[in-house]
Amino acid sequence: MAKRATIKDVAEAAGVGVATVSRVLSGGSASPQTRERVLAVAAQLDYRPSALGRNLRQRRTGGMGLLVPDLTDTFHAQLAEGVLACARSAGEPVVIGSTGGDPEQESELIGMLLEQSVDRLIAVPSGDEESWAPAIRAGMTVVFADRLPAAPPVEEDPAVSALNDLLLLDGAAPPPARAKPLDVPSVVADDRGGIRTAVRYLRGLGHRRIAFIGGPGHDRRAAAFREAVGEPLDEELIVFGTGSRDSAYAAASGLFQSRPDLTAVVAGGNVLGEAAVLAARELDLRVPRDVSLIMYDDVPWAELCSPPLTVVAQPGRDMGYRAAELVLRSGGRRQRSVVLPTELIVRGSCGPRR
Template sequence: MATINDVAKRAGVSKSSVSRVLNGNFEYMSEEMKNKILKAVEELNYRPNSVAQSLKKKSTQTIGIIISDISNPFWSEVLKGVQYECTRSGYGLMVSSSGEDAKVELENIITLKNKQVDGLIINTTGRNMDLFNQLEDEMYSFVFLDRFNDDLKTDTVIVNNILGAKQSVQYLIDQGHKRIATLLYPVENKSPRIDRLEGYKQALSENNIPIDEDLIKICSQKSESGIKATKALLSLPNRPTAIFSTNTLLNLEVLRGVREVGLNVPKDVSLFGYDDYPWVPLLDPPLSTVAQPAYQMGAKATALLINRMKRKRKTKPRIVQLDPELKIRSSCLPPSI
């Protein structure tokens, strides 16, 4: 491989002049010299040593992201936005998943820091506050994504989940439903889940519909938990006429649960889900959903992180809240019972 000395020798200039050109510093340099150096770089196919540059600049031009559940297709859309902004800004990307395990999250943060990533985007489990406070004290750059934590003020990108849940349940109420169930994964330390439950309750309360705890099912994240919860709901003497599902994977399990008890969506029970993808209209029936701006979330969180890394000083944290959008399809009808 060619070295910077080889380039300098080929161009007939000093090594410092080559270094200035490679760093984009053309001030006080003639056009002739600049072109001569660039020609030598091209002829020798010179590539700067990224490790050496990182040591010199104390930057690897790489960021890391830690997501909670790599199996959820929501995160593939988020990562597209993150990757776009990284590429646009000249940064590499390292991805890891915590699997909703606080210990794994902690290990991932330490590993990525040891690999010298310049900053982190974190979809936090909400259980490593001591570490986050330590990162704040060190002025290490990180941004929370999708989940908000009241105990730590840092740049955060979230969706207005109260609004999304409230609007979807209101849509079901407007169709005449009063027995509306909801399925969620455990809500502890998970602001999106807390907010979706809050939006559900607000819609009921504002329409003078009593909140029935029997219609609120907290599912484990083990496979088929949503199927079992759906079957339990539909076996109630006064079963719900509509279900509000709060997660992509739960959406699919609710559909399966309804079919396994011999009922039909939307003829026997209406279903309004969360998250929207190109394949959702292909479901039977096409599912009404709350669409999150996942791509924009990823891009915005990355832009916030890069700006924070460049400032290299403490600034007032920014909370960016994006609005979801309802996608109305044919999975909801007025109640049949």
């Protein structure tokens, strides 16, 4: 018996994303060329949406989706617990997906949710604003949690670039080349306040050469760090990993070896904090005697370290619960974004500069 074609098969054959196929087949917006190509491939492969899919399109599913980069990450697990608790109290099913921090995998999962008529979604985004626009246009109610999608890179017209150069020569600032941000509510922690408090605490201990290790989605935390440190800013003390544990370790180890003069580090997340602890141990750096360490995120193992880690705690479970409340209450009304407070929990990983 021949294998039945899936929406992913159609997408691959047509050279488009799953979300685009779903949009075309449901009568959504698409260019004439794309629509024609998708319909031709669907006919050629004899693609037929399942009976379940047809039934779901006739009514709203009543469920919601949740997309996170990594379910094994302690913070994301806490956030998911909050979403599930709120959904459970409302009698709503939740479809959970792990994107692996990959924008393409994220888009594929969004397309699958659209095909299943899951019209409400909570996401810790991995893709940029441009990759999320199709889901918003398709009518999906989205709430971002923990972070916001990055603005897409802007390809400037050469003529505009030349004009901007002239404006700079005349001492005038050119207008920012940036598309209008997505109008999507979010539930995030007060990154600016949390990072500022961490830097202020380290400054109070006498530290001046403070480094920051960031990862995907940590743009706001890095910006807050730059603001808190002020001028003169040493950009070599700000490094990023790609999201994996190996990359985080490489970033931390490289930082410690290239800048032996640094005296303190702020890690932008728990994976990065773990990497900084491991790298310091491998390089025989004593915490806090040789280097002080503050980690953004309070996770159970932070208290079990030797010494226990000073952290900026953000309310992961509450963040998930509030995001689920927003998406459940949408009802066509514009919801306000929520900023939750952070707390500096002082333990034993920071000491005075020696």
